[in-house]
Amino acid sequence: MSAQDDWPPKAYKNLDFLNSAPARPLRILAEYMEPKDRFEKMGVQDTVVFFGSARILPRQKACLRVRDVEKKVENAKRKTPRLKQEMALAEAGLKLSQYYEDAVELARLMTVWSQGLKGGRRFVVSSGGGPGIMEAANRGAAKAGGPSIGLNISLPFEQHHNPYITNELNFEFHYFFMRKLWFVYLAKAVVIFPGGFGTLDELMEVLTLLQTRKVEKKIPMVIYGSEFWKEIINFEALTKWGVISEADLNLFRFVDTPQEAFDYLQGALTELYL
Numbered sequence: 001m002s003a004q005d006d007w008p009p010k011a012y013k014n015l016d017f018l019n020s021a022p023a024r025p026l027r028i029l030a031e032y033m034e035p036k037d038r039f040e041k042m043g044v045q046d047t048v049v050f051f052g053s054a055r056i057l058p059r060q061k062a063c064l065r066v067r068d069v070e071k072k073v074e075n076a077k078r079k080t081p082r083l084k085q086e087m088a089l090a091e092a093g094l095k096l097s098q099y100y101e102d103a104v105e106l107a108r109l110m111t112v113w114s115q116g117l118k119g120g121r122r123f124v125v126s127s128g129g130g131p132g133i134m135e136a137a138n139r140g141a142a143k144a145g146g147p148s149i150g151l152n153i154s155l156p157f158e159q160h161h162n163p164y165i166t167n168e169l170n171f172e173f174h175y176f177f178m179r180k181l182w183f184v185y186l187a188k189a190v191v192i193f194p195g196g197f198g199t200l201d202e203l204m205e206v207l208t209l210l211q212t213r214k215v216e217k218k219i220p221m222v223i224y225g226s227e228f229w230k231e232i233i234n235f236e237a238l239t240k241w242g243v244i245s246e247a248d249l250n251l252f253r254f255v256d257t258p259q260e261a262f263d264y265l266q267g268a269l270t271e272l273y274l
Helices: 022-043 059-075 081-115 135-143 178-188 198-213 224-233 236-238 246-251 257-271
Strands: 049-052 125-129 148-153 171-172 189-191 221-224 254-257
Touching: 022 178, 022 254, 049 135, 049 178, 049 198, 059 081, 081 125, 081 135, 081 221, 081 257, 125 135, 135 178, 148 178, 171 178, 171 236, 178 189, 178 198, 189 198, 189 254, 189 257, 198 246, 221 257, 224 254, 236 246, 254 257
Parallel strands: 049 125, 049 189, 125 148, 148 171, 189 221, 221 254
Antiparallel strands: none
């Protein structure tokens, strides 16, 4: 055994220290510097961010789920309240599955267009890296033969990276706020598909940044699925009560088809950034 074998580890190789509370600033800085380095190496200039539920299934899987519940109902002696609820959720999931298919198509359209632009990788599709709408966005980009980004987050449930992300652009974050930074820092457009608490958080975060002009760049924002969102959030009521202004309603646009969303985003991005 050489004398060097007895030397203590260098600080940057000491995993016990790096995973300790005193080293938290280093871990936070790493979640800024490491993605920055990869984005620069991959030539990513800006992104189109897709937000939406991790729980929304592709149409085929949603149909299978409905059939499974129907079989349960058929085999049951009586339709219990629990079975009724399970059937209602399965049917709602089938309806929501259209948004998965629409996210695939919109991401495909955006990627086909961006692939034809000159000057580096522009308007790259970016998602939260997980299942559901996030998977759909990465899947659509892959379908078009283009790269896409996955900004994943380590969670005890639901979140696992999907197989459609470009390997070099597949990230795993510990800190939510660093993940959010990378969503917004590179974003030139944002698309909000139906979702739950996480999607609502992302929607309100971006709207707040735009409303307060903490983000000075123009970010065209699409809220996809007016039937869903107008039931979930009454934006007009916010203006009625005076807690937002009429002008704040211009920060976003409702759309209901992939082509409608693409036409708006293509026009807005061309005018603002090309």
